[in-house]
Amino acid sequence: MAQTAPARIKVGIVGGTGYTGVELLRLLSRHPHVELKAITSRKEDGLPVADMYPNLRGHVDIAFSSPDKAELDKCDVVFFATPHGVAMNQARELLDAGVRIIDLAADFRLKNPSMFEKWYKMPHACLDILAEARYGLVELDRDGLREARVVGNPGCYPTTVILGLAPLLEGGLSLIDTNSLIADCKSGVTGAGRKGEIPLLFSEAGDNFKAYGVAGHRHQPEIEAQLSRLHGSLIKLTFVPHLVPMIRGMFSTIYARILPGAREVDFQKLFEERYAGEPFVDVLPAGQLPETRTVRASNKLRIAVQRPANGDQLIILVVQDNLVKGASGQAVQNMNLMFGFPETAGLEHVAILP
Numbered sequence: 001m002a003q004t005a006p007a008r009i010k011v012g013i014v015g016g017t018g019y020t021g022v023e024l025l026r027l028l029s030r031h032p033h034v035e036l037k038a039i040t041s042r043k044e045d046g047l048p049v050a051d052m053y054p055n056l057r058g059h060v061d062i063a064f065s066s067p068d069k070a071e072l073d074k075c076d077v078v079f080f081a082t083p084h085g086v087a088m089n090q091a092r093e094l095l096d097a098g099v100r101i102i103d104l105a106a107d108f109r110l111k112n113p114s115m116f117e118k119w120y121k122m123p124h125a126c127l128d129i130l131a132e133a134r135y136g137l138v139e140l141d142r143d144g145l146r147e148a149r150v151v152g153n154p155g156c157y158p159t160t161v162i163l164g165l166a167p168l169l170e171g172g173l174s175l176i177d178t179n180s181l182i183a184d185c186k187s188g189v190t191g192a193g194r195k196g197e198i199p200l201l202f203s204e205a206g207d208n209f210k211a212y213g214v215a216g217h218r219h220q221p222e223i224e225a226q227l228s229r230l231h232g233s234l235i236k237l238t239f240v241p242h243l244v245p246m247i248r249g250m251f252s253t254i255y256a257r258i259l260p261g262a263r264e265v266d267f268q269k270l271f272e273e274r275y276a277g278e279p280f281v282d283v284l285p286a287g288q289l290p291e292t293r294t295v296r297a298s299n300k301l302r303i304a305v306q307r308p309a310n311g312d313q314l315i316i317l318v319v320q321d322n323l324v325k326g327a328s329g330q331a332v333q334n335m336n337l338m339f340g341f342p343e344t345a346g347l348e349h350v351a352i353l354p
C-alpha cells in the first residue's frame with residue numbers, strides 16, 4: 001500500500017544514556033523529518049542531554065526525563081535502546097496509543113517464544129505482538145517492514161552473518177555445505193554497552209583479545225532462525241564471538257564449503273548482483289579486503305568474497321560499525337521505511353579515516 005510520508009514525526013527514545021541511545025540521538029538530531037520529543041533515563045531525570053553528551057550541544061536541546069514522565073504516547077515512533085525485556089512490557093500500551101515501536105534489544109527477534117525464554121531467561125510478555133513483529137533486516141524484508149507496527153532490530157553479530165550468507169542461501173540455493181558453516185566474529189567493546197563491569201575496564205579489555213560465549217551465545221539461535229527461514233530448511237552453524245580492543249567495529253569472517261555442483265559459480269558476481277542498488281551494503285571488488293575503520297560511524301556494511309587458490313573454501317569477510325549498521329543506524333533505516341522517508345535520510349555519514 002502506497003503511503004504519503006509525513007513532513008516530520010515525533011520520536012521518543014527509551015534508554016537515551018546508553019551507547020545505542022546516544023548513537024540514535026547523534027543520527028536523529030540531523031534527520032530532516034524527525035522531532036525529538038522524549039528521551040528517557042531513570043538515573044538522569046532532568047539533566048540536559050548535551051550536559052552528558054557535549055558532542056550534541058547545539059543539536060539536541062531537550063533533557064532526559066524518567067520513563068514514567070516522558071510523553072511517549074504522544075510520539076509516532078518509540079525506539080527502545082534498553083536491556084532485553086523492557087520493550088515487551090511497554091509495547092501494548094504504546095501500540096494502543098497508535099505509537100510504532102523499534103526495539104534494539106531482542107524482545108521481538110526470535111519468533112519462537114520457547115527459544116526466547118531459553119536464551120533470555122524470561123518468559124515472553126506479549127505473544128500476540130511477538131507474532132506480528134517484523135525482523136528488521138531491511139535488505140531481506142523491505143516491503144514487509146514498510147507496514148510494520150513493531151520491529152525487532154537485529155543483533156549486531158547477526159546483521160553481519162546473515163547478510164554475509166544470504167546470497168548463498170536465499171530461496172533454497174544449493175551452493176554451499178550447510179552442515180559446516182563457521183562464523184568467526186569480533187566486536188569492539190561498545191558492543192557490551194555502557195556499563196561498569198570489570199571485563200570492560202581499559203586495563204582488562206585493552207591490549208587483549210579473547211573469545212567468549214563459545215559454548216553458546218544468544219545470537220546463534222537468531223542467526224540460525226533467519227538463515228533457516230531464508231533457505232527454507234534447518235541451518236546450523238558454528239558461531240564464535242570475540243572481544244577485541246577497539247571501541248567500535250565488528251569483523252566477521254565466515255567460512256563455507258562450496259558444493260561440487262557449484263564449483264563453476266562466480267561468487268563475486270553473485271554477491272555484487274544481490275546487493276546492487278543496496279545503499280548500505282558495499283561488495284568490495286575482487287581481491288580487496290574490508291577494514292573496520294572504513295565503516296566507522298557510518299551505516300555501511302562492507303563485504304568481501306574470497307576463494308583462496310580457487311579452491312572449495314569460500315571466505316566471506318564482513319565489517320560494520322556495531323553501533324550504527326549493527327544497532328542504531330539500522331534502527332533509523334527501519335524507521336525511514338516505516339514512515340515512507342528516503343531510506344538513507346539521516347544516514348549518509350561517510351566513515352572517518354584514519
Ligand SMILES: NC(=O)C1=CN([C@@H]2O[C@H](COP(=O)(O)OP(=O)(O)OC[C@H]3O[C@@H](n4cnc5c(N)ncnc54)[C@H](OP(=O)(O)O)[C@@H]3O)[C@@H](O)[C@H]2O)C=CC1
Pocket residue numbers: 014015016017018019020021040041042043044067080081082083084086104105106154155156190191192193194195322323326327
Ligand atoms: N551496544 C551495541 O553494539 C548493541 C546493542 N544492542 C542492544 O541495544 C540495547 C541497548 O544497548 P546499549 O545502548 O549498548 O546498552 P547500555 O547498557 O549502554 O544502555 C542501556 C540504556 O537503557 C536504560 N535502561 C536500563 N534499564 C532500563 C529499564 N528497566 N527501563 C528503562 N530504561 C532502562 C539505561 O538508562 P537508565 O539506567 O538511566 O534508565 C541506558 O540508557 C540492548 O538491548 C543491547 O543488547 C544491539 C545491537 C548492538
Ligand SMILES: CC(=O)N[C@@H](CCC(=O)OP(=O)(O)O)C(=O)O
Pocket residue numbers: 104105106154155156157187188189190191192193219241243
Ligand atoms: C562485545 C559484546 O559483549 N557484545 C554483546 C552483543 C552485542 C549486543 O548488544 O547484542 P544484543 O542486542 O543481542 O544484546 C554480547 O556478546 O553480549
